Each structure stands twice: as C-alpha cells, then as structure tokens.
Amino acid sequence: xxxxxxxxxxxxxxxxxxxxxxxxxxxxxxxxxxxxxxxxxxxxxxxxxxxxxxxxxxxxxxxxxxxxxxxxxxxxxxxxxxxxxxxxxxxxxxxxxxxxxxxxxxxxxxxxxxxxxxxxxxxxxxxxxxxxxxxxxxxxxxxxxxxxxxxxxxxxxxxxxxxxxxxxxxxxxxxxxxxxxxxxxxxxxxxxxxxxxxxxxxxxxxxxxxxxxxxxxxxxxxxxxxxxxxxxxxxxxxxxxxxxxxxxxxxxxxxxxxxxxxxxxxxxxxxxxxxxxxxxxxxxxxxxxxxxxxxxxxxxxxxxxxxxxxxxxxxxxxxxxxxxxxxxxxxxxxxxxxxxxxxxxxxxxxxxxxxxxxxxxxxxxxxxxxxxxxxxxxxxxxxxxxxxxxxxxxxxxxxxxxxxxxxxxxxxxxxxxxxxxxxxxxxxxxxxxxxxxxxxxxxxxxxxxxxxxxxxxxxxxxxxxxxxxxxxxxxxxxxxxxxxxxxxxxxxxxxxxxxxxxxxxxxxxxxxxxxxxxxxxxxxxxxxxxxxxxxxxxxxxxxxxxxxxxxxxxxxxxxxxxxxxxxxxxxxxxxx
RNA sequence: GCCCUCGUAGUCUAAUGGAUAAAACGCGAGCCUUCGAAGCUCGAUUUGGGGGUUCGAAUCCCUCCGAGGGCACCA
Numbered sequence: 001x002x003x004x005x006x007x008x009x010x011x012x013x014x015x016x017x018x019x020x021x022x023x024x025x026x027x028x029x030x031x032x033x034x035x036x037x038x039x040x041x042x043x044x045x046x047x048x049x050x051x052x053x054x055x056x057x058x059x060x061x062x063x064x065x066x067x068x069x070x071x072x073x074x075x076x077x078x079x080x081x082x083x084x085x086x087x088x089x090x091x092x093x094x095x096x097x098x099x100x101x102x103x104x105x106x107x108x109x110x111x112x113x114x115x116x117x118x119x120x121x122x123x124x125x126x127x128x129x130x131x132x133x134x135x136x137x138x139x140x141x142x143x144x145x146x147x148x149x150x151x152x153x154x155x156x157x158x159x160x161x162x163x164x165x166x167x168x169x170x171x172x173x174x175x176x177x178x179x180x181x182x183x184x185x186x187x188x189x190x191x192x193x194x195x196x197x198x199x200x201x202x203x204x205x206x207x208x209x210x211x212x213x214x215x216x217x218x219x220x221x222x223x224x225x226x227x228x229x230x231x232x233x234x235x236x237x238x239x240x241x242x243x244x245x246x247x248x249x250x251x252x253x254x255x256x257x258x259x260x261x262x263x264x265x266x267x268x269x270x271x272x273x274x275x276x277x278x279x280x281x282x283x284x285x286x287x288x289x290x291x292x293x294x295x296x297x298x299x300x301x302x303x304x305x306x307x308x309x310x311x312x313x314x315x316x317x318x319x320x321x322x323x324x325x326x327x328x329x330x331x332x333x334x335x336x337x338x339x340x341x342x343x344x345x346x347x348x349x350x351x352x353x354x355x356x357x358x359x360x361x362x363x364x365x366x367x368x369x370x371x372x373x374x375x376x377x378x379x380x381x382x383x384x385x386x387x388x389x390x391x392x393x394x395x396x397x398x399x400x401x402x403x404x405x406x407x408x409x410x411x412x413x414x415x416x417x418x419x420x421x422x423x424x425x426x427x428x429x430x431x432x433x434x435x436x437x438x439x440x441x442x443x444x445x446x447x448x449x450x451x452x453x454x455x456x457x458x459x460x461x462x463x464x465x466x467x468x469x470x471x472x473x474x475x476x477x478x479x480x481x482x483x484x485x486x487x488x489x490x491x492x493x494x495x496x497x498x499x500x501x502x503x504x505x506x507x508x509x510x511x512x513x514x515x516x517x518x519x520x521x522x523x524x525x526x527x528x529x530x531x532x533x534x535x536x537x538x539x540x541x542x543x544x545x546x547x548x549x550x551x552x553x554x555x556x557x558x559x560x561x562x563x564x565x566x567x568x569x570x571x572x573x574x575x576x
Numbered sequence: 577g578c579c580c581u582c583g584u585a586g587u588c589u590a591a592u593g594g595a596u597a598a599a600a601c602g603c604g605a606g607c608c609u610u611c612g613a614a615g616c617u618c619g620a621u622u623u624g625g626g627g628g629u630u631c632g633a634a635u636c637c638c639u640c641c642g643a644g645g646g647c648a649c650c651a
Contacts, residue, residue, distance in 0.1 A: 089631080291649085450588065457589090461615085468611085468615080
C-alpha cells in the first residue's frame, strides 16, 4: 500500500518524496512535506548575475494545490478517499477503505510472512555480538549486546540477508596473565570446579585490589601473559581449563535467552597468526616503533596512534581485531560487518576502522553498533572489577520466578508444563523487551522494579494482548470467504493501517540499526487491539459476515504481533 | 587538558528538521452480567540557561552550566 503510494508520488512529483505516517490520523494515513521542500528549492534556484534576485519563495500552499492535482491524475480511481492540504503546506493522504481492505486481505493470506523481503538477496552480513569475557560472569551489560545483536540478526534475515551470527569471546589478553598469577598465589582447584566463574571472578577481583596497592602484581600479571603467549605449557593448560568452564556457563545463559550463534570464535583463535601479521604490517612500513612498542600512526584521521604490539612483544586487543577482520573478509567475503559493542569502545573501533583502511582491509562496510551503558542506581558505571554488577543469571532467574508466580495466580488451570513454558517466555521476554524498546544509544539505569514490571509498555503486555486475541480465535472458525467489506469502523481502519505499516517499520529498523521502533510499533498495535477488544463484540456479533471479517482482522493482528515479537527474539505463547 | 555521548513530567524513557512534545511507572477518579482486569476509560505534571540558522528546532550551529564514558603497552 505504501509502495503503491510511493510509486504514485514518484510519477506525479519525482524521486525522493518523503512519506511519513502522522501520529494522528487527523493528518491522514500518510503525509508528505514535498510542497514545503519544493518551495524551498525554488527559492534557492540560481539566478543569473545582473538579474534581480527572485523575491520571496514559492507559496507552499499554492504549490501543494498544484501537486495534488498532479497526484490525482496519476492515481488509480478510488485509491484515495481524499487528499487534504494543511498549513503550512502538508499534503495529507486518506487511503480509501477498499484499498485498506485489500491490504488486509493480503496480510491475512501471508500471515507471518507479511513484510519479508528479498532486499538483501546475495548479501552476507557478519554480526558480532554478546562477546563475553572468559572467567567473568555475564552481566546486564552483555545482555544489551546479546539481545540487540540477536534481534538485528533476525531483522536482517527477515529482509533476505544471509547472516553470520558471531560470538567473539574475550579469551585472550593480559587479564589471563593476571588470572593465572592470582591462581598461582591463592587458587584452589576444588573450589573452582565447584563454581568456576564465581571463584575465578573472586580471584580476579582480589588481584585487582592488591594490584592497585602494589605494582609488583601488575608486572607479575604481564609476565604470566607473556609466558602464555610464548607457549608455556603450564599456563596454557590453566588458560584452557578456565575457558572450557566459562563457555559451559555461557551456554546455559544462551539457552535461557534462546540465543544462538553460527560461530563462537575467540581472540585466542587468532593468536597464532599475530606475529606474521605484525611483521607484514611492519614490512610495509605502515607501523613504526615508538617507546619500544609498535604503533600505526593515525594523525590523518585525527586519532591517537593504534598500538599493535607492546614493548614486551605481546599482542593487544586491536591486533587481534585486525587479524580477525582479515580472516572474516577472506573466508566469508561479507557485504558488511556489524560489531555490536558498547559505546565505551568507540575509540577502539574508530582506530580499528582507520587501521583497516591503511592496511587495505576495508573491503566490506564496517559498522560499530554502539549502545549506552547500563548504569547502577546512583548513575555510576557498574564494574566487574569491583564486583558490583547485576549478574545476568540472577536477573533472568528472578524474572522467570516472578512470571511463574503470576501465571500460577492468573491461570491455575493450565498444566504444569504449560505454566513453566509461559513463565520462561514471559520472564525472559520482559527482560529483553526492556532493553530493546529503548534507543540503544542512551545510557540506562538499572532498576529492579522496572525490569520486573509486567504491565504497561512491556513484553507481557504484548504477549497478553495476543493471547486474548488467540483465545477468541480458538472459539471460532474463519470462513473461506472473508467478507472484509463489512469492516468500516474507524478503529478497524486504524488497525489495518497499522498492520500495513509493518514492512516499512522493519525496513527502517535495519536501516538505522535500531530495534526500538519495532518495539514501539508493536506497543501501538497492541494498544489498538486492546481498545478493539474492549469496545467491539466479535464472537457475539449477530451479523455473521461482519463477525467473520472481524475474526480475520484479529487473526492478522495476532500474526503480525507474533512476527514482530519474533524479530525481537521474544516468544508469543498461545496462552499466557 | 583533549575527544565522544547525553541533559525532555516526581521517576524512567520516545519523538527520519514538521502539525497540539508521546508513552510507561507512580499519583487521583471510574469500568469485570460482551469474547481473559497482565486489560480499558478519564485526569494532573514536561524539552538545563542564553544566542543563531529555518516557513518550522527537543533535534542543526555557537556559547555557558551539568552528567556519563574514553584518551599508548586493559578489553
């Protein structure tokens, strides 16, 4: 429907006409500011020297009138119910009820396939997300990367791209030197086997505390990492053990979250090629020595130099990222690589992308999809080192527990198995939605009450709305002939318009690499659906064809809600 | 000191330069004898200060104030 409007406007006015969907339908189903924009262009039109400068600008209202008559000529009869012009020069389109009904018919046929496209056919995108660090518990910060990345991957797949979901585990670096040093000083094997991440974390936290008071520790940590990197068998064995135990625990959390990866490859995977990478870069005179270390100068990008080798000859995060980039380009030939990493690392990615250009590795579009921090209640950064983070496992458990309690209260007749599945879908969904509904760039403060609020603008609200629609649909049968001509109430037309916007919302979401517009869309759709539910009898509608048409409408709404929630990685149970 | 984000209602967040700045939580008043009250209806409370660009600014530019993050051997 929107596509149709786009093509009409293209024929009538030309390319690049902006179409918006006004908040209030008072301003039409669709609206354009083309007349305002064109009036401005005319004003700015060049004039010959010596001739008088054009006075004023084209009157936008007058121009809008001219555009409307052109548009009417290009549009099929009965496409528009009416076109209005509003000050200062907006053109507002009211689509005819029949066109809306036709769109609903299409949606009712396509169901969850509605909005899929092949826009990305033949294009491969690597999305790197989650990326937890070995020996550290996943906390609420990793949650953002994990679910934003997972959702973006879903969205790109929906649009026909081939997506490679990549978990780039932090399993190499100086921190492992510190951990090994700490283990050698105070470690206890049995304790670690009992609860690995908890023990490893407490070793790490203790080491950091001592290090801040005594510089001997820092050297010790660096020394152990150097040994690890040069292949010391004892250290390697410890490292491997820490890694295996950690990944086991991560998998538990991914299971809970319902998040999957195609590739789980950490930094350590690239360790064997680092030496030769550094030599190659050095030989090409791209890198230079500075204070005993090797750097790539980035002055022309206005950035501080990129350090690729420490003075003790061990490698760095950035070095491994360059190696990883080279590997990905060669092996996958992607169209784009998206790094879903918090905005603390903005400088790192600016350096990486600049270095990639210098090293001639910029053969794909590279994007850092950054997001704000999850701050503690006092608005301060949460730190693993000081041990004050909210751990992900705890958060998910609490949320599922609460959902379980509520479903037992509200729906005692369901089987134990059903209740458990619902508790998980609702509890996990609530946590995911809380992040995904927000603009990812904002810092958010962590708040238990907000996280565990299952009313209002929340996943449980959406799931509940759909479950109510489904419970009506379970009690009825939809006939083959739809009778959509019986739909005509304002709210019915509003719902259809909303449903018809879904493809555009998804397209836009991929374009801006954001998820909050999908969340907002689903909330608005659910809002309309609830109003409809409260105001309009469906099963009890005495007019049989109209009853059927209404069933088709809510069936379509339920499909789009499931589809949209799916893009956010949230389950939509039939009953909740 | 330099760089990057950001400042919207009591709280927490929305808003491709667009129309009356929008929700949620919390607060107040209603609605279960129409299909599930995790719901619906109604109400009060908002763009840090000052300039500028624009037909139009929360959004762009300048400046001041405030917050968070980053800045060579962490990741």
